[in-house]
Amino acid sequence: MAESRQGNEPSEPLLLDKYRGCLMGVLLGDCIGGLFDFQWRIDSLPPRRVEQIEDSIWSHLKNYVQPSLQYTDDTSMSLSLAESLLKNCGLDPKDLARTFVDRYLHEVNKQLCYAQVPYDVFDVWEEMHFEGDIFAPARRRFGGVGSTGNGGAMRAAPVALFCGGDPDALVQIAKTNTQLTHAHAEGYNGAILQAYAVSLALHNNAPLDVELFLNQLLEFNRRLEDGLLEKPFTKRFEIVRQLLREDNVEATEVVRQLGHSVLAVDAMPMALFCALRSLKPIASVNREHEIERSIIYAISMGGDTDTIASMTGAITGALFGMKQIPSSWITMCEASEKLLAVAEKLFLHASAKIASSCGSD
Template sequence: MTAARAAAAGGPASLSRFRGALVAAVLGDCVGGEFEGAEEVPMESVLQHLSSLDDDTKGNAGHGSQEYSASPGRGYGSGVIQVLKKLSSPQLSDVYQPARDQFNGRGSFGNGGAMRAAPFALAFPNPADVKKFAHRGAMLTHSCSLGYNGAVLQALAVHLSLQGALDLPLKFISTLIIEMEDVESNEATLNDARILKEAEKPFCERLHRVSDLMHRSKVSIEEVISELGNGIAALHSVPTAIFCVLHCLQPRECLPENYGGLERTIAYSLALGGDTDTIACMAGAIAGAHYGIEAIPQSWIKCCEGAEDADMNAERLHMLYQQTSQGGGTGEPSCGAESQSKASNGTEKKARAE
C-alpha cells in the first residue's frame, strides 16, 4: 500500500473507509448490471463500458425494502419477492418464517443476503456482533446455511478490510478461514453441506482455494471461474468477490496502468461474467473499505443511482460505530436455521440460489 493511498483512506474504521465501502458496493451493483448473466465478457468490453460512465446515463440499481415497495419488479429474485410480500403482512408473528417456507422448507442458498451484508460490518466494531447480526439479517430471506453463512463471510471480509487487514493479504485470508471454521462447525451447517453434497465446511474449502490461487504466479479468468465460480449461489460468488479484491491489490497486465486498486477490482469482477452485479457489489464493498471514498472516480459515482444515499448512510453508520465502539459485543451467534430434510435436484438448486 502506498503512502498516498494510506493517507487518503485514513486509519482503521475511518469515515473515508465507511463511505468507500457503501458507495463502492452500490457502484459495483450499478455497473455490473451491464454484463449480468453473460458467459464470456472480454476485458475490452469491460473497459469500454467503464470509460463510458462519463455520459451520466449508466447505472440502475437500488436495494432495500423501501426500494422494493417503490419498484417491486425491478432486480429482485422471485423468491425474495415472495418473502418481502409475506414480511409486509400485519399478521406475521415470526419474521424468519417466510424464508423458512421457501423451497418446501429447505430455504435459499443464494447470494442476496451476502450482497446486503456490508452494513453489518459498519455498524458493529466487535467481530462477534458482525457475525451474529449478519447471520440474523440474512435469515430474513435465506434460511439455508449456505445462504446466510455467505452473508457472514462477506460481512467479516468488510470488517477486516475496514481495519486495514488487507495490508497483509495472506493474514487476511487466513483470518477469514479461522473465523469460518468456527461459523461452519455447527450441526445444521454440516448437515446442509452433506445434503447438498458440498465439502464438510464449504466456505472454508473455497477460502483455501482462494489462498491457493493467491500463491500462483499467473491465474486465468477461466481458472478463477472453474475454481471459485461466478454464479448466484453464495458459495459460488462470495469467495470469488474476495479473490477479486486480493488479486487486484497489485497492478495486472490486463488492466490499465492508471487504474487504482478499487478500479481494478471492479473491472476484474465484471470480466468474470456470470452474476456480475452481485460479485462486483460484494468486491466493491470490501475494496472500498480498504481504499476509501477517494479511490472511487467521481465520474463513476455521478452516474450511479443510489450513491448519494449510500454516502449519507455511511456517515450515519460511522457515527453509530463510534458510539458503540466503547461497548462490548453480544457474543457469538447461534445458527438457528432448519436443517434440510432431503437433497435438492439441479433445478431446485438453481431456484434456491436466488
C-alpha cells in the first residue's frame, strides 16, 4: 500500500515544523474547543457564534496569568499513545492500556471530561491487572458490537507522526490501538482515516490540491470498506466533496449532512471538511492563517467541539506547521512545551536520526 504524495517531500526542517504544528493543532483545537463542547445543537446555533468564539479567545489572551486553557481527554490520550509508541518503538497494547490508566488517575482534574467508553474499559483493565485478553472489555461494549465513537480518531495524529509515511504500519497501529477502546469497524476505520489524512497533509506542501487529496483518501478508504455492506465513510467523503464546491454553505446545512456528534463517522468527515474548507477564506471567520481559521470554523459547527476542532487542527497543523500559529495561542494552553517536545521525539524516530530515539526521556 503505497503512500501518494503531491509534489516534493518537505525538507527536514520544514517536516519538523509540520510535526510540531500537528501536535500543536491537536492541543489548540482541544483547549479552545473545550470551552464550547456540546453547547450548541443543530437547531440552536447562535447567530453570532463566530464572534462568541473570538470574544472567548480574546478574554483568555487578555486576562491569563498562567496557561488558562486546559486540555481534555483528546490531548491526554494522544500524549499517552505517543509516549507508549516511543517507549516501545512500536505498539505494545498492554503498555498502552497501563499508560492510558496511569495518566487518567494522575490527571484528577480531567477525569470528568473523559467519555464513558474508555472510563468503563479502564475499570475492567484494572480488575484484570492488565493481564489476559486486553481487548476483550472493548469488544463486550454495546452488546458485543463495540463502540462506534470517535475516541480512536481523536488520538490518531501521533500514529501518523510515528509511522513517517508508512501506510501499512499506520493502518496496523491505528486499528489495533483503537480496538483497545473502540472495537466496532466504524470506530477503528475512523481512526485509520484520520491518521491517513494527517499523514497526507504532513508529507505534502501547501498549496494543497484538494481534489487530489480527497481522491487519495477515498481510494484508501475503499480498501478499508471493501466487503462491507454499508460504506459510511465513502458516503460522507462524497458529501464533503459536494459541500466544498459550495462557496457559502451555512453551518446548519453542513451539520445536517455530516453531523457533529461523538460518532467517528460524524467527527472524522466533519474535521476533514473544516480543514479543507479553511484552505480558502471564509466570510464569517476573519483570520488570515488557515490553522486559526480551521479551528474557529470547526468550533462554529457546534457539537463535540473539542474533539472535532482538535482533529481539524491536527490536519491543518500538519500541512502548514508551527509558523502559522500565533505565540499567544500557544502560551494560553497548558502543556504546549510538552507537546512540542513529544513532536520532536516522534520526528527523530520517524526520520531515524538517532538510534536511541525510542525510550528516551
